[in-house]
Amino acid sequence: MDRSKYLTVSQLTKYLKLKFDRDPYLQKVYLTGELSNFRLRSGHQYFSLKDDNAVIDAVMFRSQFAKVKFTPEEGMKLCVTGHVSLYERSGRYQIYIDTMEPDGVGSLYLAFEQLKKKLNAEGLFSLPKKPLPLFPKRIAVVTSLNGAVIRDINTTVRRRYPIAQVVLFPTVVQGEKAAADITRQINRANQMGNFDTLIIGRGGGSIEDLWPFNEESVARAIAASKIPVISSVGHETDTTIADLVADRRAATPTAAAELATPQRLDDTLLLLKDFQRRLFNTMRAQIDFDKKQLAKVNQSYIFQQPTRLYENYAQKVDQLTQELQHQEESRLQTAHNAVDQLSNKLLAYAPTRQVKQGQEVVKQLQARLQTAAQSYDQRVNQQVTALTKQLHSLDPLKIMERGYTYVTKEGRVINQARQLAAGDTMLLHFADGNVTVTVTNIKEKNNGNK
Structure with missing residues (x-):
């Protein structure tokens, strides 16, 4: 035997891994599937993605998973990107994930909903709201140092209630370090303990820009604040976790300053107009959103090709129908065979058949008896004839x-x-x-x- 032709398991595995790593189609794979065998770990994440017919192991390293804004859950439908390779130790191929998104909705939106559900279950949104003082002496503002937010608040406070002192707690309002900085400044204002009202806010932006105000640490800092908190984050249509936890929500920084200062008649009229405008904008945004959702639904393959919904089911019904027919035919054939066997047994034990068989036996016995009688008569006649001849031969008269x-x-x-x-x-x-x-x-x- 030529052993040089044989490979070791390690050699074969390395060769297959090299094939995986050099395949250009496996360097950037877009994959969708259902999350399975997931258990949140402190480091790297190991789980599986599956559909109805197959399953693939998946790995997401700590650095990539830290960028995921939502919390994956067992059974969640995901869209991931990454590269496929082979893990030599186990000999199993797996996908190494770089990005992860929930299928159908954005990851930030899903993370927002998950945190919202969690905090709501804990009761943070239903905590008693602290009343705002009518005549504040000192107002703390947690926002950017150079943004328009602090300028609008200062202008409004000087116009409405100039005796109030506005104290800025400068903070980063965007980026990965923003949430920790906002939390630190909220806690700092509470530790100082000489403020009547606390305003947190920033200008408008995308959901990514506003995300620090959706972080759990910021929400818990607001809920734990002893100072009444007014949240003014983004535009009127933007809603953050900070807005839901705060004692009051303002659509704009100007509105936040107005809430923090005593109200006048003209301010009341302006507030009503502001409410009207906000209602109009909210309805328009909702209508636009519903239109987009409707357009998205209309573009779905369910409406474009509705027959695809039941193609597999129709095929399965046909297969099951054929199997049912075959089973019924088999059962009927088996039943017919059983009936035939029982009929044959019944005929074998039927009285008429017994009588016929008895008659046949009697006829056979009669024929055999008749044959035997004829044979016996013939033998007797032959014996008599022979004896007669012998008797004649011994008759004295014949001799004489x-x-x-x-x-x-x-x-x-x-x-x-x-x-x-x-x-x-x-x-x-x-x-x-x-x-x-x-x-x-x-x-x-x-x-x-x-």
Whole structure:
């Protein structure tokens, strides 16, 4: 045996891994599937993606998973990108994930909904709201140092209630470090303990820009604040977790400053107009959103090709129908065979059949008896004929017809010469009659003449 032709398991595995790593189609794979075997770990994440017919192992390293804004859950439908390779130790191929998104909705939106659901279950949204003081002396503002937010708040406070002091707690309002900085400044204002109202806010932006105000740490800092908090984040249509936890929500920084200061008649009228405008914008945004959702639904393959919904089901129904027919035919055939077997058994034990069989047996026995009787008669006749012939052959008359005779004297048969004497009268018997004679001379063979 030439052992040089044989590979070790490690050599074969390395060769297959090289094939995976050099395949350009496997370097950037877009994959969708259902999350399975997922357990949140502190480091790297190991789980599986599956559909109805297959499953693939998946790995997401700590650095990539840290960028995921939502919390994956078992059974969640995901869209991921990554590269496919082979893990040499186990010999199993798996996908190494770079990005992860929920299928159908954005990851940030899903993370927002998950945190919202979690905090709502804990009761953070239903905590008693702290009332705003009517005549604040000091107002703390947590926002960017150079943004328009602090300028609008200062302008409004000086116009409405100039005796109030506005104190800025400068913070980063965008980026990965923003949430920690916002939390730190909220806690700092509470630790100082000499503020009547706290305003947190920033200008408009995308959901990514506003995301620090959706972080759990910021929400818990607001909920734990002893100072009444006014949240003014983004535009009127933007709603953040901070808005839901805060004691009051303002659509704009100007509105936040107005809430924090005493209200005048003209301010009330402006507030009503502001509410009207907000309602109009909210309705318009909702209508636009519903239109987009409707357009998205209309573009779905369910409406474009509705037959695809039931193609597999129709095929499965056909297969099941055929199987059912085959099973029914098989069961009917088995039942027919059983009935035939029972019918044959019943016929075998039926009285008429027994009678017919008995009659056949009687006929056979009669025929055999008749044959035996005829054979017996024939044998008897043959025996009688043979005996008759033997009897005829032994008949004295027949012998006498051949010239033989016998002698009697006084009714006794004479079979020896010494039984007679000269002068005796004897009777000679012939076949056709008798003759009486007288003995004149006797000659014996042994004694000579007499």
